[in-house]
Amino acid sequence: MQAVLFISDLHLDHDRPELSRLFLTFLGNRGRDADAIYVLGDLFEAWVGDVDDAPLVREIMNGMTACADSGTAVFVLRGNRDFLLGDRFARSSGCTLLDDPVRIDLFGQAALLMHGDTLCTDDTDYLAFRHKVRKREWQLGFLEKPIEERRRIACELREASHDAGGLKTGEEMDVNPDTVARVMEEHGVHLLIHGHTHRQAVHRLVIDGQPATRIVLGSWDAGGNVLEYSPAGYRFENLEVPA
Numbered sequence: 001m002q003a004v005l006f007i008s009d010l011h012l013d014h015d016r017p018e019l020s021r022l023f024l025t026f027l028g029n030r031g032r033d034a035d036a037i038y039v040l041g042d043l044f045e046a047w048v049g050d051v052d053d054a055p056l057v058r059e060i061m062n063g064m065t066a067c068a069d070s071g072t073a074v075f076v077l078r079g080n081r082d083f084l085l086g087d088r089f090a091r092s093s094g095c096t097l098l099d100d101p102v103r104i105d106l107f108g109q110a111a112l113l114m115h116g117d118t119l120c121t122d123d124t125d126y127l128a129f130r131h132k133v134r135k136r137e138w139q140l141g142f143l144e145k146p147i148e149e150r151r152r153i154a155c156e157l158r159e160a161s162h163d164a165g166g167l168k169t170g171e172e173m174d175v176n177p178d179t180v181a182r183v184m185e186e187h188g189v190h191l192l193i194h195g196h197t198h199r200q201a202v203h204r205l206v207i208d209g210q211p212a213t214r215i216v217l218g219s220w221d222a223g224g225n226v227l228e229y230s231p232a233g234y235r236f237e238n239l240e241v242p243a
Helices: 017-028 055-069 087-093 124-133 136-143 147-165 177-187
Strands: 004-007 036-040 073-077 096-098 102-106 109-114 191-194 201-207 210-216 223-230 233-240
Touching: 017 055, 017 223, 017 233, 036 109, 055 073, 055 087, 073 087, 087 096, 109 177, 124 136, 136 147, 177 191, 177 201, 177 210
Parallel strands: 004 036, 036 073, 073 096, 109 191, 191 210
Antiparallel strands: 004 223, 102 109, 201 210, 223 233
16 A cells, blocks of 8 residues: 655653553554655654653654664654754664655655744744754754753743743744745645644645645644545544553
8 A cells, every 4th residue: 555644743751651652553553554654843742862861762763663674764854842853863763854844756746844833934932932942052052961951941941832822822823824825835836734733634725826735734632643645645544542
């Protein structure tokens, strides 16, 4: 069967072991039947550097390696929570890290893949923060700190993000339609797949006078959310947390 699977926003964390078990089950079963798996950001709730040797991290990387060794290509985009994923992680997990955005051929159709945070251009506070932490100087300074201090900082940043999110409107935290159209036009695509907003949906629009589609992946919360794309079309699949 020819099929490519897309997932996003798993936010794996030691506080929610059931989602890690679900992801490992997905890799060991459903994932091995696919040609490729694309993780479009926020695989982890936080990533404090490739030296992290927490048991959860090792378990997830071992599961990804086993899936890749079975013949399924595994690709990962960095999200706003795990933007520090690096080459060591890629080697240890058997995945290929991709730049965001990336244009791929999806069964003869050009598709643009993104995490989706850069499409939320109405959220100017977040974009300013993103610009700061993506600078090499900031990242080098952060990675020089002891790992426990990094974990503390990551926790504080998550709490601050949660508090700030409660003060923003839904429109601010969603994608900007004009930005979506501009990005799709710039990359010459009529299919965009992204995550980040956690708002699973299929949106129809017009790009350069032609019908276009924007597919938004759902988050992994009460269960898993998978987009399967094949020559026959696409469909969403919900995964239940194993008992």
